[in-house]
Each structure stands twice: as C-alpha cells, then as structure tokens.
Amino acid sequence: MIHRFPNYYKEFSCIADKCEATCCAGWQIVVDEDSLKQYKKVTGPFKQRIKDGVDFKEGVFYQNQGKRCAFLNEQNLCDMYTALGEDSFCETCRRYPRHIEEFENIREFTLSASCPEAARILLSQKEPVQFYEVEMEADEEEFDDYDPLVYEKLLEARGEMLKLLQNRSIPVKERAAALWDFIQIFQEEMDEGTLFADDTIYEKLIPRNPKTSYEEAKALFALLHNLEFLADDWEDTLNEAEELLYGKGAKDYEEIKTNFAVWKYTNFPNWDIMAEQLLVYFIITYSCGAVYDEYVASKVKMSVCSMFYIEELAMAQWMKNGGSLTFAEFTKIVYRYSRELEHSDENLITMDRMMEEI
Ligand code: SF4
Incomplete structure (x- = not known):
C-alpha cells in the first residue's frame, strides 16, 4: 500500500x-462505530457527560447553540x-x-x-508543492467500479496538468485556462473511448489568456446560491459580494478588476503562487476521484472555478475594506469557501453536476 503526501503535510x-x-x-460530527462502542463503556464522573453529549442512535455528537x-x-x-x-477521539x-x-x-x-x-x-508555500510516497504494509483492498487502467490514465493526466500548473513562467490564469480547455477534450475522448489511442493528448494543454466577461462572472458566481449553506452568514457573504462586484454593471466591474489586479500584485507579489497552490490543492484532492464515475472534466472545472470564486470573494472583501486585504482575511475566505463546498457531500455533488453543464 502506497501512502502519498504533499511535502507540507507534516x-x-x-x-x-x-x-x-x-x-x-x-457542522455535525459523525462518530464511527468503534468509538460509539468505546463511549458506551466509559465509567466514572464522565459517564453522564457522554450520555448527554453523544447521540448513539444517529451516531453523532449533539450540538449546543451555534452548532457547537x-x-x-x-x-x-x-x-x-x-x-x-487523545485516544477517546472518534475517527473524524x-x-x-x-x-x-x-x-x-x-x-x-x-x-x-x-x-x-x-x-x-x-x-x-513558496515553492511548487511536491509529493512523496511511503510504502506501508496493509492488506490489499479491492474496490468496486475501479478500473486500474483508468486510474493510471487519470494519474498521468494529473501529472501533466500539475507540470503545467507549476510552470511559473506562465501567468496563473493562463495555466488555469489551459486546464479548462484540455480537460474537456480529455473527457470527450474518454467518453468516446479514443483516449488511450491518442498519443498527442497532452499537446492540447495550451495556455491562453482567459477573458471572463461581466455577464459570465456574474452568472458563474450566482451558481453558489444552488449549494446548501452551512454557515449561518454564508448567504449574506455571497449577497454582499455580488452587490459590491456586480451591483453597478459591467463598466464598474471591469474597473474594479483592473484596480484590484494592480493592487494585489503590488501588495501580494506572491498572489499567483497562492493561486497556484490552491489550484494544485483542488486538482490533487478531486481529479483522480473520477476513477469512480469517469467525470473528470467536472472535477477539474470545479477546481478552476474554486479559484475564481475565492478571487472574487477576495476582491469583494478588498472593496469592502476600501482597497485593502490582509493575508489573514484571504486565508479566512479560503477556509470559509472550503468549508461550504468540501464539508457537504450534497454540495460536492451539486457542484459536480453544475460543472458538467458549463
Ligand atoms: S480547525 Fe482549528 S481546532 Fe480544528 S484542527 Fe484546524 S486548527 Fe485545530
């Protein structure tokens, strides 16, 4: 069994x-069976607390006010x-x-x-993220609907996408656009069964300068309203961002984008590196999962769109602040976005479906 980690893991x-x-x-913390059994055996002063805090029927911890x-x-x-x-912790x-x-x-x-x-x-992370592998002893497991050849191809494609994504001689937006175009061709060939015979597939990873119009940006951002909201104030955050960015029409939006671009490259010289790390993170986490459903295009597009959403939210925060944004605020946008998307299976499925449509 191989365990694969990003170099910053430790x-x-x-x-x-x-x-x-x-x-x-x-969010609700799901408790695994082994931990539930362990909690049932607790004796002494903490026994009553366990009874009050664990919903044994649903296999979750109860929550207090504020979903705590x-x-x-x-x-x-x-x-x-x-x-x-520490041994009392459930798996989650x-x-x-x-x-x-x-x-x-x-x-x-x-x-x-x-x-x-x-x-x-x-x-x-300032350097391109690398991955290392550790060989672990474990029983071999077999997975249903798992085609090792498809996995190998997805892994190969991911390697090629990462190579391009980490090529810093190209603006990060052009790298992202290359992934967007390439993965649609890759998906088409996968659907038609011609992928394995195409020796030139990776030559189709071609950077280009993407132009997202006001209408496209507004429509893309609006898709976030189709997801379930986990945090109580997330919908307000989205509404506020939309008002700030798109509320005054196309001309203002273009002006905001231009001013923000100047500001961010002056104040965050590493902006493209942060964008690269986020893209790598999403691609690594999701693209090979297509071995189970063969929809890799939607997962790569979700990764590219996630970068777009995070940047738009950052731009809205910058406007709200009157033309400034701190690293802590940017980090907060990232983890809040990630929580909304990645901590809801329902949201990941909805996003996957929406990405198939665009
Ligand atoms: S969210 Fe905060 S409390 Fe939870 S693991 Fe991360 S640092 Fe720790």
Missing part, C-alpha cells in the same frame, strides 16, 4: 484554543480530550483536517483547506 499541528474558527462547531459540539467548552477546548485523553476528530482519498493500494493524504491553520500552511 507542518500541520492543531492550534486548538488559538484557532479562530474551531472545527468543533458549524456538546464537548466543546467556552475556551474552545474539548472536554472529552481533557477527561479521557482524530483525522481532521487530514483528508484521505482511497484508491486500490494507494491512499492520498491532503490537509483540508477548511481548517484555518491548514489553509495558512497551504497559502504560505
């Missing part, structure tokens, strides 16, 4: 009570951890923000950008 360490957006609030986990105390520390130690809590994608004999690990500290680490 930089992560939970900042616990210093975290500005704890992962123990805002029943074990999260006022100091944003976990009372279960304090009383019973033990693992987060480590995200695992499973393939036959391969596990790919990433750090979810929905965690503020993981997002900070990701955005702070």
Whole structure:
C-alpha cells in the first residue's frame, strides 16, 4: 500500500484554543462505530457527560447553540480530550483536517483547506508543492467500479496538468485556462473511448489568456446560491459580494478588476503562487476521484472555478475594506469557501453536476 503526501503535510499541528474558527462547531460530527462502542463503556464522573453529549442512535455528537459540539467548552477546548485523553477521539476528530482519498493500494493524504491553520500552511508555500510516497504494509483492498487502467490514465493526466500548473513562467490564469480547455477534450475522448489511442493528448494543454466577461462572472458566481449553506452568514457573504462586484454593471466591474489586479500584485507579489497552490490543492484532492464515475472534466472545472470564486470573494472583501486585504482575511475566505463546498457531500455533488453543464 502506497501512502502519498504533499511535502507540507507534516507542518500541520492543531492550534486548538488559538484557532479562530474551531472545527468543533458549524457542522455535525459523525462518530464511527468503534468509538460509539468505546463511549458506551466509559465509567466514572464522565459517564453522564457522554450520555448527554453523544447521540448513539444517529451516531453523532449533539450540538449546543451555534452548532457547537456538546464537548466543546467556552475556551474552545474539548472536554472529552481533557477527561479521557487523545485516544477517546472518534475517527473524524482524530483525522481532521487530514483528508484521505482511497484508491486500490494507494491512499492520498491532503490537509483540508477548511481548517484555518491548514489553509495558512497551504497559502504560505513558496515553492511548487511536491509529493512523496511511503510504502506501508496493509492488506490489499479491492474496490468496486475501479478500473486500474483508468486510474493510471487519470494519474498521468494529473501529472501533466500539475507540470503545467507549476510552470511559473506562465501567468496563473493562463495555466488555469489551459486546464479548462484540455480537460474537456480529455473527457470527450474518454467518453468516446479514443483516449488511450491518442498519443498527442497532452499537446492540447495550451495556455491562453482567459477573458471572463461581466455577464459570465456574474452568472458563474450566482451558481453558489444552488449549494446548501452551512454557515449561518454564508448567504449574506455571497449577497454582499455580488452587490459590491456586480451591483453597478459591467463598466464598474471591469474597473474594479483592473484596480484590484494592480493592487494585489503590488501588495501580494506572491498572489499567483497562492493561486497556484490552491489550484494544485483542488486538482490533487478531486481529479483522480473520477476513477469512480469517469467525470473528470467536472472535477477539474470545479477546481478552476474554486479559484475564481475565492478571487472574487477576495476582491469583494478588498472593496469592502476600501482597497485593502490582509493575508489573514484571504486565508479566512479560503477556509470559509472550503468549508461550504468540501464539508457537504450534497454540495460536492451539486457542484459536480453544475460543472458538467458549463
Ligand atoms: S480547525 Fe484546524 S486548527 Fe482549528 S481546532 Fe480544528 S484542527 Fe485545530
């Protein structure tokens, strides 16, 4: 069994009570069977707390006001951890923000950008992200609907896309546009069964300067309203951004974009590197998952669109601030966006379907 990691993986360490957006609030924490069994055996003073905090029927932790986990105390520390130690953590809590994608004999690990500290680490990477592999002993697993040849092809395509994505001699938007065009051809050939015979497929990864019109940007952004909202204030954030960016028409939008571009490259010389790291993150996390449904175009397009959404939200925040944006604010946009999209299976499915349509 091969375990594959991005090179920054080991930089992560939970900042616990210093975290500005704890992962123990805002969504339902699902508890695995083994942990439920373990919780049933707890004796002593913490027994009643377990009874009050664990919904054994639904296999989740109860939530208090603000969707806070029943074990999260006022100091944003976990009372279960304090009383019973780290071994008491259920799989979700033990693992987060480590995200695992499973393939036959391969596990790919990433750090979810929905965690503020993981997002900070990701955005702070200056060099192109590399991946390393560790051979682990494990029983060989077989997956239904898994075609190793398709996986190999997806992996090869991902490698080629990453090579282009990390080519810093090309503006990041042109690299993203190359992926957008290429993956549609790749998908067509996959659907028609001609992909494996096409030796020139990677020659179709051609950078181009994308021009997103006001109407296109507005329509693309509006798609976010089709997702379920996890945070109570997310819909307000979207509405506010739309008003700031698109509220005054095409001419103003173009002017905002031009001014923001000048500002961001002056104040964030690493802007394109941050955009590259985000694109790499989304491509790595999702593109090979197409081995299970063979819809790789929607996943790559979702990655490119995610970069677009994050930039638009950043531009709106910059406007709201009167022409400024801090790294902390940008990081917050990234982890909030990631939470909304990546912490809802329903949203990932809806996004996948929407991306098939565009
Ligand atoms: S979101 Fe990340 S840094 Fe914050 S408490 Fe959770 S794991 Fe720790």
